[in-house]
Amino acid sequence: MFILTSPDPKQLLNSFVEVVIAGGHKSVKQIKASGLKLRFCTNETQATRENFVKKLQGMGFDISVAEVTAPAPAACCILKERSLRPHLLVHNDLVPEFAEIDKANPNCVVIGDAAENFTYANLNEAFRVLIGMEKPVLISLGRGRYYKETDGLKLDVGAYMKALEYACDVQAEVVGKPAKTFFESALAEMGVSPQQAIMIGDDIVNDVGGAQRCGMRALQVRTGKYRPCDENHPHVKPDAYVNNLAEAVDMILQQL
């Protein structure tokens, strides 16, 4: 049996105290000590994996870049495979992930959670690149609707993706959770089958729904993004609920 954990990075970074109290970093150590494989699947698109990992390490997590599956590197694989040269509408801090990709004379648009880069001018520019193509190709690093930051709720990449989809009459190819291919690439990197893995996450649709569609079992933690109404979700039902990551790890280790 192998374990795949999938905490939401924004929630994780914004709720440092909660995670530490819940013993997240101790749970990670426990999992590694048990010999189980671990992978962090994140939709983080506001930082490179390097910086994401540094932040988590600063919080006491034992984690390395090689253990992180994130949308930008997944998108880079697609770009290389299909000889696509992207026009980037992403966060400044994410740009280094695309360092090795040819961006001259773009033939697609890659959109991430660009935050302050979602200006009127930048959105019009991305739109013009798309509408100028015979068959516009739009790759979106996630389809999140919104998220919470210390200064309030913010529109996520999914909202801007919908704006461009509508304007250009195209459908975006979504990289990142809950895309099946995203979970599959994480499993491939670990070298395990879906039946051998368990996903632990707080998002009923993006984490639990995505993992289950891929054939994995999925636990929902009652922390972070979790809301009591998730337990009545019309389409998605986790294999089990746990109060926090520590409880999930205890449960799994007991069954070994």
Next chain:
Amino acid sequence: MFILTSPDPKQLLNSFVEVVIAGGHKSVKQIKASGLKLRFCTNETQATRENFVKKLQGMGFDISVAEVTAPAPAACCILKERSLRPHLLVHNDLVPEFAEIDKANPNCVVIGDAAENFTYANLNEAFRVLIGMEKPVLISLGRGRYYKETDGLKLDVGAYMKALEYACDVQAEVVGKPAKTFFESALAEMGVSPQQAIMIGDDIVNDVGGAQRCGMRALQVRTGKYRPCDENHPHVKPDAYVNNLAEAVDMILQQL
């Protein structure tokens, strides 16, 4: 018989020379001289009717504010009827149209083509107002995808409407062309039935489709937004094509 013309204002203002060559202002005089009623139905949401009319008058058009049907005043009627207090995400120049509307403690969002006001901060603010409501109410002054300005293509209000719709899981109420209620209000203001009116416009979907759904006959002019592929449109077929407004008016006056 009465005539309802519906030139696209952005196209009109951007293609001054074309319109003047096509004799638009002479055609308007001809119609008025014949005793027919005339109404300009526009989706203009970057200026008050007063300023819109001033621009057209400056181009030689004989037109008054009372002859213009536009989304903002139509939205104001809805706001008053339903005691809605809007948070406005509109162009600065449109704000005076809402001068008499109570905007304290907003219980809906009105979105127009805000252009430079479509900033990251303003979009997040409109989103927060919506998501804070038990049942979000979003009123959109049009559903255009994009338009052309001298410095290139720009995303129109419809794209930003879609972003907010997706983020809040709501459907916007669209005021303006091609909404049936918009054409109906123009007819009501003229005091005529749809069968007594003819629409002349350049946009196959917003002008021709909207007018026909309302029961009017509709002529498409082969100027402005018109594209040859419009003549193979899968759903909308105008009652006739004309090369320009002057030809439409000649045709109508001959049949009187």
